Amino acid sequence: MAKTGVLLSNIGSPKSYSVSDVKNYLNTFLMDPDIIKLPFVFRWPLVHGIIVPRRAPYSAGNYKKIWLEGEGSPLTVYTQRFSEKLQEQLGSDYLVKIGMRYSDPSIDNALKDFKAAGVERVLIVPLYPQYAEATTGSTVKEVRRVAKHLKISFDFEVLPPFFDDNAFIDPSVRMMNESLTGQSVDHYLFSFHGLPEEQIKQVEGCLVTPDCCVQKNACAKNCYRAQCFATAGTIAKRLGLQSSQWTLAFQSRLGRAEWLKPSTDSILEKLAKEGKKNIAVICPSFVADCLETLEEIGIGGKEQFQEHGGENYFLIPCLNADPEWTANFASLIKGSKTKEAELKSLS
Template sequence: MESPVLYPSVNKSKPRGKTGVLLVNLGTPDSPAVPDVRKYLREFLMDGRVIDIPALPRFLLVNGIIAPFRAPKSAKTYREVWTDNGSPLKYYGEVAERELQQRLGTDEYEVKLAMRYQSPSIPDGLAHFQRLGLTEIIVIPFFPQYASATTGSVYEKVMDIVSRWQIIPEIRFVNSFLDHPKFVEGFAQLGRKYMAERAYDHYLFSYHGLPERQIRKGDVTKQVCKLGSCCDSLTAMNQHCYRAQCFETTRLLVKALGIPEGKYTTCFQSRLGNDPWIKPYTEDVIKELPKKGIKSVLAFSPAFVADCLETTIEVGEEYKEVFEEEGGEHWQLVESLNDSPIWIDLLEDLVKSKAYR
């Protein structure tokens, strides 16, 4: 006996509203002034997925120590990256919003940029969608690799807001896109530009770090994560592990660029506090390179799709100084995807792969 066909046909001719596309990046202060930077740090670091400790200790740590003392130093750094267009991270997000809207057209799609912290905000973007009576919403966090503190936080914020709506449209999320061919090719194109100019002794792939405890929390089996060789391949059991996804990103880029084995390193930057973070640490790796006779390095930051403090300043300038102090001679940062056409191509692919239309 044949199984009944529950949905023999799908009626796509029924009335449909637009598809909303919410592009979400981490966030940036409204200005490099100390009060705005302090406000940003407070919102960012009070997120329980970013500093995953109980609420009261987190409140005391952020508002009593980190924000007051870190804000002036961070403000100075933000002034270094600020341009006539404002924050590069926000500016490139605005370009992506505008370019993607042009690609998709206005008849069927509505594209909005939002930041997880500060403005333009996720609540404002979703409120705009709600007023339009959309049929569906597609949320694209600008994080190539999934992490609870980034993509997971976006999910939580969006779901918290829409859970209070009377009518909730269909919502789809992009979980990660590190293995999308256009993401890999986008960074490979940028790398080839510098590789054509000169030969490099070594290639560094530096990713934003996370506390080890957050990686372990993600291993619901409590058996897979060893924070070591378990990341040598991406499997069904570690597919959502941030560290494993970063190593997979490196493998894909190394293959696309034809980099020989032994001439590249995957490492992690931006530690905060005294708890152990995922290793190897970028700064420690850099200090050892000149001792091995490595004099020139091409550095990638494939956890970021838009240039920001962590790319331009940390990898591009601070790590360059460390490398040269240890005897290195040439350090080159590969910029992020920013406003490159292939990045907009990638976003268009992500939307159309998720859209019902």
């Protein structure tokens, strides 16, 4: 009998790249109050009446560009492969299940599987290196809501953000070095998923000044922006880069609100116009390749860079089911159990 359930959760994907399936997915995703922070009475007509009808056909076309024929969405496929390898690494004391936040495999079915297997302790593992209320926070709330709805009682714990943990940093650095072997790189761009500034400002003391997020202990407050800077800075240092050799930016803006800056598209244009001909782009807020990395950055970003005079554009793959990453993550999970035992022994 497995002693610990490991619930891997990411944002999820539509069932197919058909417009109807993309509409269903976007409706579920955008109706989350942690994504669009408006009262339901305003959020529902905005999502169902304006955003989704306009966005779904465009998004469906983009999903089609990166869909793995015969397999499915890259995010779902790579997460499944990661799950299988992680199960091998963890062994029979653990039961690994995927519970996507807005799609299948669902959190509902994962919790039912844990109950059927006799699991009592569940480690919630949001597959986001940096903490954000719209990702990790929303996931944890949904898991607890589903468990209450199903009347299932587990001893829940949450894996902390791993934005600067060597388990994540080591394979990221190795992946960059391997991907760029023999290549000449003028500049490195770290592109993180963006968030509305108002969400960052909900953490007291965050986004007060341009450099507040790079101050000592800034990321201890679970400030997403600070943790992004910590990730990029740690990887850049390990690569031996000077501050002039790399830039941090934020992608995937949605709506008219002020989002974190600088934007990735503006930086790509700026680098090209400055005469940077060869750039490397890494997306370290994602552990699995998906629409945002493969289409938005891999296809759209490359086109934009080259349209403004850039030449060679090297997109670094996400960690996906990399063996070193999988082994490291298994150790991270086992370490969380060890820390729990140590805390109990001291109580």
